[in-house]
Amino acid sequence: KDNSEKGIYQTTLALTSTPSIISISLPATAPMLEIGKDYKWIVVMACQTGEPTPEDPFVEGLVRRIQPDSSLSQLDRAKPLDRVALYAKSGSWYDAVATLAALRKDQPNNSEVASAWKDLLQGVGLDAIANAPLKN
Template identity: 30%
Template sequence: MQGIPWVAIAIILLTGLPSQAKFKPPGDVGKPGNRRGLATRGGECQVQGSPTLTTLVPTSNLGLAASNSPTFYWFTPINSYKYVTFNLHKVDAEDNPAELVYSAIAQLSGQAGLSSVTLPQQASSSTLSANIEYRWSVSFHCALSEPSRLVAIGWVKYVPPSPSLTNQLAVAQPQTKYDIYAEAGYWYDAVNELITANKTTPSRNLQMAWQELLESDAVQLNQLVGQ
């Protein structure tokens, strides 16, 4: 896997996360793939308990991004795997991976929590083109020489925000940006603002907002509440 960068993928332990805005997903058709990793039985490496490896995407598997270098989040369960790989692909007409846009590898610690990767802005080849759907995946490996036995899928589409939304965000307080992104249907930006707010100013209100988001009809990731 030469040429693929090794990255420090953070594990974020959520203690409480913002606001009262409801996430309003766009009317896009859902995309294929399983956002929950399904591992085959047996083998040296295993996941302990539930929930399993899970990409943080809506029930449609597709989320919008207001930035061409968004941050992708997933839940890492307690596990005995050695490595995690993140891959971002352009797809063909049948939604199958066709062109690798970005890939990263990191060692797993075995800890549970939210993990993330942000596309580097320095390299234009790894940023998203507007209005194109991309497929991303997270894979766990016992050894890099072996194929993955545990994979979870997500989709992303970069839609540049309108001038009015850009102006609104430019004057918004950090605590209110989640509301703005959620109302506009920008999944990746809303999630990132929510998690960032929790890291800087954790509160009971933020915890409730996080729970409401995960349990909403458009998301249905109830099993991640409290993780």
């Protein structure tokens, strides 16, 4: 949702009984997010009817599309793990997580990637999910 509470995108996901981390991306047909504008995201676990109710557990957050600063000009030349560090240092949390998640999927046995993933999540208090498998 944007600041005016206008919905941008909505989807339904089928869950499995195996706990995992899932990624959700906007489709190419969704409107472009505007630079400097806040967008609210909500994930609701519709437990009974498939339609959300006020009793269903949910999590929400904000994302803001930013104008990349000069520190991100090095991205093209940076090694993949260095890109993660550049994103994190510039405050681009979603980009850091997405980049590192892609590395984890591509290199599941790389201990350096696994360690960076764990450090990134633990650094923001997400220790409980640091070892959860990635889905999608």
